[in-house]
């Protein structure tokens with residue numbers, strides 16, 4: 001019997017600890033779907049012009065891209081149930097071209113839906129408590145968080161109930177549905193920031209005060225794009241139950257003073273930057289002080305308690321030992337398995353469990369893409385071995401957040417059969433890449449084939465491990481969906497004299513010590529960029545003070561000079 | 572003289588289409604080529620009518636080069652658009668038999 005033979009039948013009733021729709025939510029999403037069906041019918045019948053229809057389709061996540069329509073499906077804070085992931089696989093097969101693309105905002109995009117069928121897709125999504133609302137438009141977008149929320153051993157508090165509270169509060173919020181520009185909120189419950197909160201319009205870091213009471217450090221004014229700026233601290237500690245009122249005050253200040261005259265200056269980061277953090281903070285505090293928030297705080301506490309009930313850890317086996325002899329033996333006996341464990345497995349807060357990270361970056365593959373068959377494999381594994389839950393990471397990978405140590409080997413084998421056991425998490429081939437000009441109508445250059453070529457160049461795992469922690473992030477235009485500004489090596493695809501040209505930045509960091517990378521020098525042609533990356537990596541390897549000095553530490557010590565010398569001296 | 576063809580997206584499906592003699596075609600090689608301002612105006616006029624009739628959206632002219640029966644967009648963006656994703660040769664128009672001939 002193969003180790004991949006699974007223990008529970010598919011469809012076993014595993015209910016993950018995720019928010020479940022109540023009757024109100026169900027009705028709301030169903031009505032919204034029916035409205036969109038009607039809007040599409042009216043558009044096709046000529047009763048709505050494109051100008052009238054476009055904002056309506058965008059409010060439902062429907063874009064017109066380079067080759068076709070694109071549907072962006074919301075995955076709130078990157079959490080999916082097995083049932084939902086299986087449904088996404090079904091949709092990919094029935095309505096699209098058999099695959100989906102996981103994005104840096106923990107969402108999923110279908111690249112080829114036909115407009116006439118999108119209402120059917122939305123209906124299919126609604127059946128499993130999903131939708132595409134607020135995945136576009138100048139509203140509060142999908143709230144994102146740490147992919148290991150609720151299970152990370154280093155976590156202060158579980159951010160997911162707060163994300164859900166923000167989601168419910170912001171969904172179709174009448175005051176905040178027509179902001180000057182889109183608005184992104186990210187929350188981290190761990191001091192190790194895996195949600196890149198400083199690059200968001202509002203970033204929330206969960207904290208406890210001296211007496212152990214929960215709260216947030218509130219940051220505002222971060223964003224990448226044309227003008228990359230890191231968020232600044234507005235409040236060092238905000239008591240947790242004041243969150244909605246305080247976020248509301250920030251949004252109100254932004255809604256009132258944010259620029260609507262110039263799209264490129266409309267994000268809150270420009271307002272914070274132009275006003276200065278002190279003046280912005282004073283405006284927010286004045287707005288906050290002008291209100292009476294006791295009732296709102298009481299409501300926040302009550303709502304949070306209701307939502308938290310959905311996130312209670314369920315189904316963990318009690319009293320499992322820290323170690324599992326079968327797992328230890330497999331690590332000892334199987335070098336390949338051991339390598340994957342070292343790279344892709346993370347400690348869980350519950351003894352006897354592990355967090356399994358699934359790389360969607362096979363060497364030469366398209367970062368973030370998963371076929372319908374792969375989605376089904378992951379859904380099956382989640383159901384049989386992972387309490388029915390899956391997470392999507394902003395680095396475009398997937399996670400099985402609750403796997404018993406004794407099941408890890410079987411999970412790894414099944415992943416391997418599906419082409420999902422690449423042991424490269426956090427290594428140089430675990431590249432973030434936006435769709436770029438292979439799909440995106442706004443792109444100035446391609447990003448995916450650059451990621452593929454770099455990953456192929458560094459395909460040798462020993463070499464990748466020797467290089468260590470090195471994050472490459474690639475965007476196909478200045479909008480920076482590929483987060484290139486915060487890549488250790490960032491690559492931005494531009495157009496120069498009618499051909500693709502790639503600009504390199506070094507020293508960016510999305511973590512707790514967030515930093516914007518600095519442009520290194522003139523750009524590189526499409527067929528030069530992989531060599532340029534290799535030269536940068538070789539410069540680091542030759543100059544570092546041993547493997548203990550990471551790429552970022554080396555760059556901080558020596559600056560850009562040796563890289564420039566290696567790249568440009570011979571030009 | 573620069574030549575141009577007229578492209579748009581099909582409203583109901585979203586497909587990239589080009590204006591041909593007998594309507595809209597998915598293939599660039601079948602597109603009508605305008606080589607002077609009068610011909611361009613004619614293409615734009617037909618596209619405007621079909622936009623009005625809710626058949627296509629976002630029509631615009633695209634520069635092309637053509638010789639010996641082959642036609643290619645000048646800008647790389649339009650070349651990808653005419654073919655499909657460069658990273659998925661199995662998808663888009665490039666996957667249609669004879670599409671790139």
Ligand code: SF4
Nearest residue numbers: 434440443476477481
């Ligand atoms: S960065 Fe530009 S090319 Fe990439 S997905 Fe965003 S808008 Fe498109």
